[in-house]
Amino acid sequence: MTALAGWQGSGDDPDDGALVQRVLGGDQDAFGVLVHRYQRLVFRIIGGFLRNHADVEEVAQEAFLRAFKGLPGFRLGSPFGPWIARIATRASYDQLRRRHRRPEVAWEDLSPDEQGAAQALAAGVDPATRTAARDVLEHAMASLKPKDRQALILADAQGLTPAEVGAVLGCSPLAARIRLHRARRAMRRVVEKLLLGMNPAG
Numbered sequence: 289m290t291a292l293a294g295w296q297g298s299g300d301d302p303d304d305g306a307l308v309q310r311v312l313g314g315d316q317d318a319f320g321v322l323v324h325r326y327q328r329l330v331f332r333i334i335g336g337f338l339r340n341h342a343d344v345e346e347v348a349q350e351a352f353l354r355a356f357k358g359l360p361g362f363r364l365g366s367p368f369g370p371w372i373a374r375i376a377t378r379a380s381y382d383q384l385r386r387r388h389r390r391p392e393v394a395w396e397d398l399s400p401d402e403q404g405a406a407q408a409l410a411a412g413v414d415p416a417t418r419t420a421a422r423d424v425l426e427h428a429m430a431s432l433k434p435k436d437r438q439a440l441i442l443a444d445a446q447g448l449t450p451a452e453v454g455a456v457l458g459c460s461p462l463a464a465r466i467r468l469h470r471a472r473r474a475m476r477r478v479v480e481k482l483l484l485g486m487n488p489a490g
Contacts (some may be wrong), residue, residue, distance in 0.1 A: 295322060302318075302321075304325075304363060304368035305368075306323065306365050306468055307319075307321055307367070308322070308364065309364065311356075311359055312359060312360065319356055322355075322368070322372075323352055326368070326372050327348070327352075327378075328368065328448060329369065329372070329373060329378045330348050330351055330352070330373075331344060331348055332378055332445075333376040333377060333380065333441070333446065334347045334348050334351065334379070334380050334443075335443070336380075336445045336446065337377075337381075337437065337438075337441060338380065338383065338384075339381035343383065343487070347376075347379050347380055347383050347466060348376070348379075348387045348397050350379050351372070351375050351376045351379040353376050354375050354378075354379060355371075355372055358375070359365060368451070370455040370456055372443075373456040374455075374456050374457070374458060376444070377438050377457065381434050381438060382436070384437075408442055428475055428478040428479050429441075429475065431457065431478050432471060432474055432475065433474075434477070435457075435467070436467065436470065436471035436474055438457065439453055439464065439467045439468050439471050440468070440472070441455065442456055442457070442476065443468050450465045450468060451464070453467075453468065473486035
């Protein structure tokens with residue numbers, strides 16, 4: 289679960305379980321150590337859902353606050369990484385639900401670079417502009433259902449295996465694979481629908 293750890297310490301560092309016990313015993317500084325260990329992971333997950341830096345900061349703070357309040361329910365002996373990752377994804381999901389769903393992007397809404405990247409992606413070749421390709425995919429992903437978007441971000445952006453995705457989302461590896469397959473299929477449909485607007489008269 290290296291991808292979920294997001295932190296590598298030395299052999300002299302206390303393990304996560306010991307830190308959790310210290311926090312529960314009243315040592316709030318120990319929670320600061322946990323935040324330092326997992327803040328990169330939390331920011332990467334939330335940053336996959338939200339593009340605005342201020343929103344990412346706000347939701348990350350909310351996620352760590354939820355984690356602090358939820359520590360009494362943490363099962364000692366279980367890995368801390370998937371637990372905090374689940375909290376981060378749920379906080380991101382809640383933020384997305386609080387917003388109105390973004391309207392579907394149309395072909396004419398794309399910049400020339402993004403249109404070229406979309407055509408390259410459809411043709412199965414490497415886009416000339418990586419940034420534009422990423423923006424096209426983000427436009428398409430924004431129209432997916434939040435849970436499908438979660439799964440794709442965890443698997444494709446964070447590099448988690450289906451088993452790790454399942455651990456974060458609270459489902460079995462098989463259920464995670466099914467969700468990923470469904471999400472990727474929905475993503476293809478969104479991109480194909482976008483490309484249909486490239487030449488509506490044709």
